[in-house]
Amino acid sequence: MRDKRLSKFACTALIAVFSILQLSPASSPEANAAEQVSYRLKWLFNMSVAGDIYADVHRYFQKQGLTVTIKEGGPERDAIRELELGRAQFGVASADQVIRALSKGADVVVIAQLFQINPLQWMYRPDYLEIQNLGDLKGKTLGVTFGGNDEHILRTLLAKAGLAENDVTLFSVRYDYTPFFQKKVNFWPVYRNSQAVFLGGKLREAGESYAFFNPVDYGVQFVANSVVTSRQLLEKKPDTVNRFTVALLRGWQAAMDPANSDKTIRAVQNYDKDSSLSTLVEQLEITRSLVHPLPAVPVGTIDVPAWKQTEQILLDQKQIPAAVGVEKHLISVPKY
Amino acid sequence: MLLHRRIYQFFIIYLLAVGFLFLVKYGMGLSDYVIPSPGDIWQTGSEEFVRYFSDVLNTMTVAIVGQIISIILALLVGITGRQATWFGSFIKVAAYNVQAYPIVAIAPIIFILLGDGVISRLIIAAMICYFPLLLSVIGIMSEPVADIEHFYRVTGRMRWQLEVKIRAFENMSKLTTVVAGSATLAMAGTIVAEFIAANAGIGYSIRIALFQSDLAKIIIALFIIGITLSVYQGLLEVSGYMIKKGWASK
The missing domain is CATH 3.40.190.10 (Periplasmic binding protein-like II)
Structure with a gap:
């Protein structure tokens, strides 16, 4: 009698555990494959990072099998240093930061250029x-x-x-x-x-x-914020870098689509509580004109001549001791 | 003797800190962008030393003037507020409260009101080191030296000047330590002020170096700040020792 009760209890417990495992989000195909990465932004959460926030809120990263922790930036943050120290796998850095880092031997590559026009x-x-x-x-x-x-x-x-x-x-x-x-x-x-x-x-x-x-x-083009990762990660896990870039740029593309304006503003509002709605609306409109100025040029496109000019400016002003050949560190943006 | 000790102690601390950075750099295989190499630091030092030294002297001058103003104010208010009166306790409460406000929040207001010149830097330096000084002076001045003061009181010769002199003399080493310590605070306050809004001084140069992600420049700046401050603190300690010796011989 006691044995019967025990086996009945064990069966019920097993079924319950099995059901919980089936129902839990971790058992979904997306979550099973989820790979954890960190993404360090250049600046605080505001409309300048609308696409990053959009990609997160609308689960673009999850759809690519990634769990991305987006870390707010700030004046004392340096994404390239964090890549080297292993605290982040992806980050946003300005072009001059990238070129200075390359001139000091940092192992960094540019995987997308967020702003086509410097804000x-x-x-x-x-x-x-x-x-x-x-x-x-x-x-x-x-x-x-x-x-x-x-x-x-x-x-x-x-x-x-x-x-x-x-x-x-x-x-x-x-x-x-x-x-x-x-x-x-x-x-x-x-x-x-x-x-x-x-x-x-x-x-x-x-x-x-x-x-x-x-x-x-x-005639002066000085590239602004771009997405970077380490060459080591690119070589070891090209698929991760590709999935991250695709998810991020899909997020940016959607965020900059005028049809999604309300959704973009709502997403940014979750993070930027200080800006009024009218400010966010105006900021979005301007951000769109800087990130996606020409319909023919996809969001994230790397403007190689602009990068070369940026390097030349730093060289002319003796900010770097010698040319770094920045074009060798610009990775073609995948189709998304 | 004190000066000599200050300088070599600073060298030990600085070399240990830089040595630790190199350990991390080479242990983790980090590039010169994250932590500069010894050669990079040396080259930056030889290129920037003169300019940074002049910046540090500029900052130091402001810090010293700010500190002198603080010492005079702290002595005036501390002596007035040394007795257990309502005013004495009011001064203490005010000092604690004002000290609680972060200077990074107050500094921009000062710069907006007074511009980004020397006066703003001076006020911020004085604000940073004034309150710890004041609290120490009040603490020292409100503590009777019973054995000595008793004699003057019973003989009816006690005056407030004598009371202050007795208490200052008996606590001279404590006062010297506080004044030397407040030099660090004055310097730190001036650097923070320059970092936030001024257009001169080593804090301003550090800000530019940070914009340029140039850690080698910051390491050099820290060296010059440290060595200059050590010399200044050593000189303050020597001065305290000389004053005490001078008073004792009278």
Whole structure:
């Protein structure tokens, strides 16, 4: 009698365990194959990482059999260092970071270029500053973040215009926008799809007009954020890198599709609680124009000539001791 | 003697720290981008030493002036607030509370109000080292030296100046340690201020080096900051020792 009860209990327990295993998410084909990777962003969660967030929220990574931990970036974070230290398998880095790292022997490759147009541009008031050509910058006070990408871009622009440093006044820009609001400086570096939206809003409120100075219009291309991984991972696990890139770029493609605007904004809102809906809408529109400016050019396309120009700029400004041949470290983006 | 000890102790700490970095670098096979090689550090040092040294002196000057202002203020307020009065306890509470605010939150406000010149850096340096100094001065000045003070009290010769002098003399080594320690805080405060918003000093240069992901420059900057601060702290300790010796001989 007791044996019967025991075997009945054992059968019930086995069935229960089996049922739980069947029902648990871990038993799904996607989860069974799930491979854990970490992805370090360049900056904080905001519209600039909309595609990354979209790919995560809408399970693009899971569909490729990946469990991706997206880590927020910040000024003190360096994705390339984290790749080497094994703390992340993928990351976002600016082009100058990649080229500097290569020149110091880092084992890094670029697998996608997120921004086709660099969001780093200059905001100015056309009522106070008329720019028809680069020569118009002569004698003006120009905002620049010393040590930042904008310094390299601005110095290249000045060189192109045949202007020496003493032909202009360089104003060191920090977090405080007061000098721009007070019109002490009328040429201010901004990220077009983040700070510029806030600044533009304030200027509109004050009834002031503003415009943007895009270095590309004057022939200076300096690549912005790109997705990187280590060459070691690419060689050891090409399939993982391929699946990650496909999932990520599908996420970006969907996030930038005007038909998905609401879904993209909702996804970003989960992470960026400080920005208002109207700000996010404006930021998305601008981000779209920077990430996917031409329908014929797929999201993530690596602009090789722009990379070469970026390397040349760093070389000319002695930021790297010798050429690194960056084109050898740019990996063709897979079809997605 | 004190100066000499400060310097070689700094060298030991610095070399141990750099040695640990190299151990990690070569143990894990990391590139020069993550941790620079000895050759890279040497080359950066030879290229940047003069510029960084001048930046450190600039920062140090601001830090010293900030510290002097703090010492004077701390002594004034500490002496006034040394008695167990309502004002004395108010000063202590205010000091604890203001110290609790992170300087990274206050600094941008100071820079917006006062611009990114020397005054802002000076105020931040003074703010960082003022409160620990004040608390120590209040602690020292409110603690009676019963054996000595008793004699002057019963003979009716005690004046507040004498009381302060007795307490300062009896706690001179404690005061010297606090003043030397606050030099580190003043320096750290100035560097943080420069890092956040100023346009000069070693904090500003470190910020640019970070933008350029150049750890070799930061290692060099840390060396110069460390050695300069060690010399300054050593000199403060020597000064404290000399003052005490001078008072004792009178």
